[in-house]
Amino acid sequence: MVATTSTAPTRPGGGRSLLDLVLRARELSILGALVVLVAATAIANPRFLSAQGIEDIFLNASILALLAIGQTLVVITRNIDLSVGSVVGLVAFVTGKYVSEAGHGLLAAVLLGLAIGAVCGLVNGLLVSLCGVPALVVTLGTLYVIQGLDHYLAHGQQINAADVPQPLLDLGSGNVLGVPYLPLIAVLVMLAVGYYLRSYPSGREFYAIGSNPEAARLAGVPIRRRVLTAYVMSGLLAGVAGVLWLARFGTVIADNAHGWELKVVSAVVVGGVAIVGGVGTVYGAALGALLLTTIGSVLVVLKVNAFWQDALIGFLLLLAISVDRLLAVRMTRALRRRNARHAW
Amino acid sequence: MSEPAPVLALVEVSKTFGAVRALDGVSLELRAGEVHALAGENGAGKSTLVKTFAGVHRPDSGQILLNGRPVVFHGPADAQHAGIAVIYQEPTLFPDLSVAENIFMGRQPRAGLGRIDRKAMHARTAELFARLGVSLDPRRPARGLSIADQQVVEIAKAISRDAKVLIMDEPTAALTAQETARLFSVVRALREHGCALLFISHRLEEIFELCQTVTTLRDGRRVACEPVAGLTADDLVTRMVGRELDDLYPKQEVTPGEVVLKVSRLTREGAFTDISFEVRRGEIVALAGLVGAGRTEVARAIFGVDRPDAGTVEVSGRPLRPASPMAAMAAGLALVPEDRRQQGLIMEMSIERNLGLTRLRALRRGPFISRALERANAADWAVRFQLKYGRTGDPAGVLSGGNQQKVVLAKWLSTGPTVLIVDEPTRGIDVATKAEVHRLLSELAAQGLAVLMISSDLPEVLAMADRILVMHEGRLAAELPRSQAGEESVMSAATGQRKDTV
Amino acid sequence: MPGNLGRFLRWDVVVTALLVVVFFGGLGADPNFGNADNLAFALGDLGEIALIALPMTLLVVCGQVDLSVASVLGLASALTGYLWDAGVPFETIIPLVLVVGVVCGLVNGLLVTRLGLPSLAVTIGTLTLYRGLAYVVLGTEAVSEFPPQYTALTGNVPGLPVPYQVALFAVLAVATALLLHATGFGRSLFAIGSSEDTAFFAGIGVKRIKLLLFTVSGLVAAFAGIVFTLRYGSARADNGAGLELTVIAAVLLGGVDFDGGKGTLGGVIAGVLLIGVLRNLLMLNDVTTEIQAIVTGLLLIISVLTPRLITLARRPPVERFLQ
Amino acid sequence: GTTKESVRTQAPAPAASGAASASANPDAPIKEGLKLAFLPKQINNPYETIVDEAGIEAAKEFKAEAKEVGPSDASASSQVSYINTLAQQGQDAILIAANDPNAVCGPLRQARSKGIKVVAYDSDTSKDCRDIFINQASSEDVGRSQVRLLSELIGGEGEIAILSATANATNQNTWIEFMQDELKKPEHAKMKLVKIAYGDDDDQKSFQQTQGLLQAYPNLKGIISPTTVGVSAAARYISGSKYKGKVTLTGLGTPNQMRKFVKDGTVSKFALWNPKDLGYLASYAAAALVSGQISGGEGEKFTAGKLGERTIGAGGEIILGPPFTFDKSNIDEYDF
Numbered sequence A: 001m002v003a004t005t006s007t008a009p010t011r012p013g014g015g016r017s018l019l020d021l022v023l024r025a026r027e028l029s030i031l032g033a034l035v036v037l038v039a040a041t042a043i044a045n046p047r048f049l050s051a052q053g054i055e056d057i058f059l060n061a062s063i064l065a066l067l068a069i070g071q072t073l074v075v076i077t078r079n080i081d082l083s084v085g086s087v088v089g090l091v092a093f094v095t096g097k098y099v100s101e102a103g104h105g106l107l108a109a110v111l112l113g114l115a116i117g118a119v120c121g122l123v124n125g126l127l128v129s130l131c132g133v134p135a136l137v138v139t140l141g142t143l144y145v146i147q148g149l150d151h152y153l154a155h156g157q158q159i160n161a162a163d164v165p166q167p168l169l170d171l172g173s174g175n176v177l178g179v180p181y182l183p184l185i186a187v188l189v190m191l192a193v194g195y196y197l198r199s200y201p202s203g204r205e206f207y208a209i210g211s212n213p214e215a216a217r218l219a220g221v222p223i224r225r226r227v228l229t230a231y232v233m234s235g236l237l238a239g240v241a242g243v244l245w246l247a248r249f250g251t252v253i254a255d256n257a258h259g260w261e262l263k264v265v266s267a268v269v270v271g272g273v274a275i276v277g278g279v280g281t282v283y284g285a286a287l288g289a290l291l292l293t294t295i296g297s298v299l300v301v302l303k304v305n306a307f308w309q310d311a312l313i314g315f316l317l318l319l320a321i322s323v324d325r326l327l328a329v330r331m332t333r334a335l336r337r338r339n340a341r342h343a344w
Numbered sequence B: 001m002s003e004p005a006p007v008l009a010l011v012e013v014s015k016t017f018g019a020v021r022a023l024d025g026v027s028l029e030l031r032a033g034e035v036h037a038l039a040g041e042n043g044a045g046k047s048t049l050v051k052t053f054a055g056v057h058r059p060d061s062g063q064i065l066l067n068g069r070p071v072v073f074h075g076p077a078d079a080q081h082a083g084i085a086v087i088y089q090e091p092t093l094f095p096d097l098s099v100a101e102n103i104f105m106g107r108q109p110r111a112g113l114g115r116i117d118r119k120a121m122h123a124r125t126a127e128l129f130a131r132l133g134v135s136l137d138p139r140r141p142a143r144g145l146s147i148a149d150q151q152v153v154e155i156a157k158a159i160s161r162d163a164k165v166l167i168m169d170e171p172t173a174a175l176t177a178q179e180t181a182r183l184f185s186v187v188r189a190l191r192e193h194g195c196a197l198l199f200i201s202h203r204l205e206e207i208f209e210l211c212q213t214v215t216t217l218r219d220g221r222r223v224a225c226e227p228v229a230g231l232t233a234d235d236l237v238t239r240m241v242g243r244e245l246d247d248l249y250p251k252q253e254v255t256p257g258e259v260v261l262k263v264s265r266l267t268r269e270g271a272f273t274d275i276s277f278e279v280r281r282g283e284i285v286a287l288a289g290l291v292g293a294g295r296t297e298v299a300r301a302i303f304g305v306d307r308p309d310a311g312t313v314e315v316s317g318r319p320l321r322p323a324s325p326m327a328a329m330a331a332g333l334a335l336v337p338e339d340r341r342q343q344g345l346i347m348e349m350s351i352e353r354n355l356g357l358t359r360l361r362a363l364r365r366g367p368f369i370s371r372a373l374e375r376a377n378a379a380d381w382a383v384r385f386q387l388k389y390g391r392t393g394d395p396a397g398v399l400s401g402g403n404q405q406k407v408v409l410a411k412w413l414s415t416g417p418t419v420l421i422v423d424e425p426t427r428g429i430d431v432a433t434k435a436e437v438h439r440l441l442s443e444l445a446a447q448g449l450a451v452l453m454i455s456s457d458l459p460e461v462l463a464m465a466d467r468i469l470v471m472h473e474g475r476l477a478a479e480l481p482r483s484q485a486g487e488e489s490v491m492s493a494a495t496g497q498r499k500d501t502v
Numbered sequence C: 001m002p003g004n005l006g007r008f009l010r011w012d013v014v015v016t017a018l019l020v021v022v023f024f025g026g027l028g029a030d031p032n033f034g035n036a037d038n039l040a041f042a043l044g045d046l047g048e049i050a051l052i053a054l055p056m057t058l059l060v061v062c063g064q065v066d067l068s069v070a071s072v073l074g075l076a077s078a079l080t081g082y083l084w085d086a087g088v089p090f091e092t093i094i095p096l097v098l099v100v101g102v103v104c105g106l107v108n109g110l111l112v113t114r115l116g117l118p119s120l121a122v123t124i125g126t127l128t129l130y131r132g133l134a135y136v137v138l139g140t141e142a143v144s145e146f147p148p149q150y151t152a153l154t155g156n157v158p159g160l161p162v163p164y165q166v167a168l169f170a171v172l173a174v175a176t177a178l179l180l181h182a183t184g185f186g187r188s189l190f191a192i193g194s195s196e197d198t199a200f201f202a203g204i205g206v207k208r209i210k211l212l213l214f215t216v217s218g219l220v221a222a223f224a225g226i227v228f229t230l231r232y233g234s235a236r237a238d239n240g241a242g243l244e245l246t247v248i249a250a251v252l253l254g255g256v257d258f259d260g261g262k263g264t265l266g267g268v269i270a271g272v273l274l275i276g277v278l279r280n281l282l283m284l285n286d287v288t289t290e291i292q293a294i295v296t297g298l299l300l301i302i303s304v305l306t307p308r309l310i311t312l313a314r315r316p317p318v319e320r321f322l323q
Numbered sequence D: 001g002t003t004k005e006s007v008r009t010q011a012p013a014p015a016a017s018g019a020a021s022a023s024a025n026p027d028a029p030i031k032e033g034l035k036l037a038f039l040p041k042q043i044n045n046p047y048e049t050i051v052d053e054a055g056i057e058a059a060k061e062f063k064a065e066a067k068e069v070g071p072s073d074a075s076a077s078s079q080v081s082y083i084n085t086l087a088q089q090g091q092d093a094i095l096i097a098a099n100d101p102n103a104v105c106g107p108l109r110q111a112r113s114k115g116i117k118v119v120a121y122d123s124d125t126s127k128d129c130r131d132i133f134i135n136q137a138s139s140e141d142v143g144r145s146q147v148r149l150l151s152e153l154i155g156g157e158g159e160i161a162i163l164s165a166t167a168n169a170t171n172q173n174t175w176i177e178f179m180q181d182e183l184k185k186p187e188h189a190k191m192k193l194v195k196i197a198y199g200d201d202d203d204q205k206s207f208q209q210t211q212g213l214l215q216a217y218p219n220l221k222g223i224i225s226p227t228t229v230g231v232s233a234a235a236r237y238i239s240g241s242k243y244k245g246k247v248t249l250t251g252l253g254t255p256n257q258m259r260k261f262v263k264d265g266t267v268s269k270f271a272l273w274n275p276k277d278l279g280y281l282a283s284y285a286a287a288a289l290v291s292g293q294i295s296g297g298e299g300e301k302f303t304a305g306k307l308g309e310r311t312i313g314a315g316g317e318i319i320l321g322p323p324f325t326f327d328k329s330n331i332d333e334y335d336f
């Protein structure tokens, strides 16, 4: 055996600032895009930045952001929940029906919505975590089932704003100290979930599972419990979103939030959450939701031909993920170069 | 002197996978203050035994005793709670998380309200690395770590647990002498603190250096359990293989032919700089160096996996199109990659299909793949390499680590290359097979194959190579002909203390 | 390892058996089901889904997915209408539209291979982009009255109760099945789907193959767009909206593993047919759309649940893990 | 040749020759036990549900069996599958609200060749693949009256916008063309149409489109939303925003949806026909067709239960009647 005379080969230490910057950059770049977009639009049409204009954007983004937060939890564990849209539809309708017929109040509506959402999430979660079946297939399946159920229950009925109790409607349009409830709820949820994911051991386990499920198992991470939690949270937040939908729009038919699953996944992806799991934050996802919503509003305000809107949104989505990716690639290369400089 | 009671023990444990009896009535006792070695050929059941201790596998029959009391582990978490730490044969890291988080996942140091105390976590990680004599940044993500560094992180993870029992499944397979020595000093310290240790390695000299007791497995059965003192390497091999072993390094003398691989001024920023060398027909050239010296990167660039920033590669006098493994293969190159799980094999694909993957064209009849040819091809190589398997139709993932390595080797040799690059060809291979692989490489070289061998196993390098290229921090530090090569000369070049003109 | 039992209980076999049961059950139970007209229609109605499912199967086996297919179909339809309305002869329209399909596929493929982006994310983006472009091309309009010699091609093959597109699909399906299961190319797809690195190290042109598959997917989707347009005699920007999920449902129902590396084309064909036959039977019996959706969803869940439960029953869950 | 959908092809055309040639016997009794099937644009659309349920109710009056089937998405291709199924089932008549006038034609023709009568309602198909079309109001009436209504509310001057359903909806586009034509008249010269937005008959999208309109066009005076989904969504946004009382909204809506907004002053007037009457009339027309009372020719007459005698107009169209305007004074008399 050779004696260990020399010191260990020096390798780069303290890449903290750079790495942290990259991690933050994901959120920062979305924020940057958002600022540019808003600034440009405001120059073209100052009314865009009026109190009403800003309030509208935040109100519109809130529901999407809530769903994106739930979806992030699931996606981080290398799973996906395609059923969120249908859960929102089901919750909005059933809750609407319940409160309008029985004349129940706010609390009952919220509890019912949460319960329905939790049950849907639980079903998804049990199928995925306990039976170990692929998430995409299962949640595509539950998407169809829940949607079918929603349509079956609704069957062409409509809940009208007039039938919805006023306290519930106030939740949708009211505010505290000038801050509307909806964005307030979304931000609170975001901060709580974000803090949990970053600062608690069990929160880190979500990332571990998505990063390498096999290693997570060997490390004794309770995979099933975490995945189940992710789905139940996603379901719960979809339940909240459903109730808020009812509160905000008042009029509800069976088709609400139809096709939103892709919108939510888009927001999450734009927000820098890796679809293959292990990477991303709820802040990014919420910002992604805000960005997508803002783009939608901006195009209307800038009087872009309605026909171009979808095309532009699609294009911007591709741009967002491409830029994100290019930044990541450049960063890896920079890290490699730094390695090189350290080496001699 | 009465023996201390075993901390952890297996009693008559059996475990079968389908038709394979991986463990057959095996008993084993781990005692505090003792390093217990587990020896055996590839597929003897060592890793299965480890996973039984770790709670990954549940025994079909038999018992696990913890401090003399029977226990049942329902999963790895149970075993961890019982104070058992395991270094698995294959690194199991979270690529997206920082090295420190990898080490402390699930038991991070806490600050108030149950929050993670990152500062403490990073400090403790740095401490661990200092103990192991490596300087890795605790904050860097695990993605992109070399296999060796991954192994180091695994080791750090296991020793950070302050466990009563530490089980190590081939922890040194990826390490060079230097890190191995560091690991051993840590292991000895743990032993003195009263830890019970189980150590697995195919490098027999390590067993003699480190361990007090050795248990030998053959075909899932325990054939011996005895003190290491008084045992010779030959005894151990005989117990493992059931017969005397011929020469471990059957190197044939050959006169090198014309140059077939010519690498000129190859550079890839951040990995290696200005690498030039030649390999002739019939020659075995070893590329030696410390972990992270950049050897794997050189091999990848030659084979076209990565695009070099500068420099050229010529095969048989013709320049090679960069960054295309397809072109490299067409020119007669073959690369047995370092990481067999990620790059060498498709775990869920059958053995025969894995073997056929490099020669899809040759296995055709008309436009279609011939299953018969494929099966014949697989059966042929299985015999040549004495593969231990159920059926060639079984998934490659169920093979033991060493047998997987054989499949990867066979997969590349079957392409009939003119230049064979092997990156750690005998990592995790048992002595008998190692001898087999060496004989094979040496025979093929004698038949005119040019071999470029990357290896961290110094005796192997010294015994098998006609010429040794030593890399230090991304540059060629020395070129030593067989006659001048010795442990000292290679190591001093590898550590940068000696520079020979190349 | 699962023995012979496991071999027989592969999900694609189960789906095929299910198809046979449902089909003959339908024949017995519903007098309207078995007649040639209805069967031809039921098959023809699957046309575009079945066509697109072929390249989709290859993609999913390869570990990729193309969610933009229905939008490419819509764009192709809109373009067909636009050009036809502008007086371009149909013989010129077909190649033009197919080229656009190829370009759409190339864009997907390049984004996935050059930038290394996950295909799910990329094609969610192009799903929106291509549908938007379809609206840009044709806006609110609907173009109709296509030349009869072409719309006739959506009818039956003369003398047979089989629509042209079904005949075409049969030929393509056999070709694709051979390609996937009997050639080296097919083998490469499974290898890429299981372990991209290993395939790359084995000298398989991973990027080239992926690019090719996305391109073919775009081409076939555009072709399906033309078929769709002719079959309904109406070119609109919203044609085929939401079709992508049905296609993927059919592929997954056929037992193809969404993580790549596993699946058979036979299973997918059975899956497509099962969805079609079931839907037709349910409709004939006045089962409402809601229930149809629920049935489709449950089938999907069962399709992944059954094989898993069989494995779980056979060995304790702790050991589902290799090495 | 090619046809683009436009008002021109919708304009009065000679009666469908095929239908007119068949002989009708106005005195034939209505057969019992007829099988009628309603195929709405989309099964979960509340408006269509009201229409169809009234039609099914009416069928009981003449002892027919009627049912409603249909897709859950408003696409032509899904309707086609249903047409085929209904043909296989041997229904006597199919009543359809077409998602696309041409896409449903092939299968409808096939169905007719099997002797099945086809009645279009709400949204027409091509003329040659149905027997008659029950028009809720003449397209011209709807279009022009909406402009007149808004003109009256905003005093005949200012910027206005239209919030439509999907960009493809046939009936919407026809109305919009008539609105644009009406705006060309000198008395509306001071009204300027600045934007046609599409809410896709999606509540949330319509809501957001309204929002966008009001921001993009600060001088907007009025919005016409000739779709029940659109007008209620727009009303809801305006009622909760600072634009309430500044921007005038009108359109086509159902009284139940609009009641709240009429009462809180967001909307003062809007229009609609009675959807129940539409279903009722369609049901009777189908029965008359199958029984041979009418064949679809212009000028033929039949009795539609409580709605009394109706005459088939040009192009095989039967018009339900002029749209009805709702306001604070009368809205409580209606419940649908």
Ligand SMILES: Nc1ncnc2c1ncn2[C@@H]1O[C@H](COP(=O)(O)OP(=O)(O)OP(=O)(O)O)[C@@H](O)[C@H]1O
Pocket (backbone or CB within 6 Å): B017, B018, B020, B021, B022, B040, B041, B042, B043, B044, B045, B046, B047, B048, B049, B089, B388, B398, B399, B400, B401, B402, B403, B428, B430, C001, C321, C322, C323
């Ligand atoms: N999960 C599994 N499923 C099926 N067979 C398995 C499984 N794990 C191990 N085996 C089989 O059990 C036997 C023992 O394997 P094991 O991995 O314990 O060998 P080993 O002694 O660790 O070999 P090596 O030195 O190569 O690592 C081998 O024949 C192997 O193929």
Ligand SMILES: Nc1ncnc2c1ncn2[C@@H]1O[C@H](COP(=O)(O)OP(=O)(O)OP(=O)(O)O)[C@@H](O)[C@H]1O
Pocket (backbone or CB within 6 Å): A011, A336, B143, B144, B145, B146, B147, B148, B149, B174, B270, B271, B289, B290, B291, B292, B293, B294, B295, B296, B297, B298, B338, B456
């Ligand atoms: N993908 C990567 N990203 C970042 N750094 C990397 C990557 N791959 C390798 N490195 C680093 O580059 C250096 C050279 O690694 P390489 O694997 O080539 O060394 P080696 O000499 O082959 O060692 P060994 O084979 O013993 O691991 C190491 O410091 C390693 O950590």
Ligand SMILES: [Mg+2]
Pocket (backbone or CB within 6 Å): B046, B047, B048, B089, B169, B400, B401
């Ligand atoms: Mg082993």
Ligand SMILES: [Mg+2]
Pocket (backbone or CB within 6 Å): B146, B295, B296, B297, B338, B423
């Ligand atoms: Mg290496």
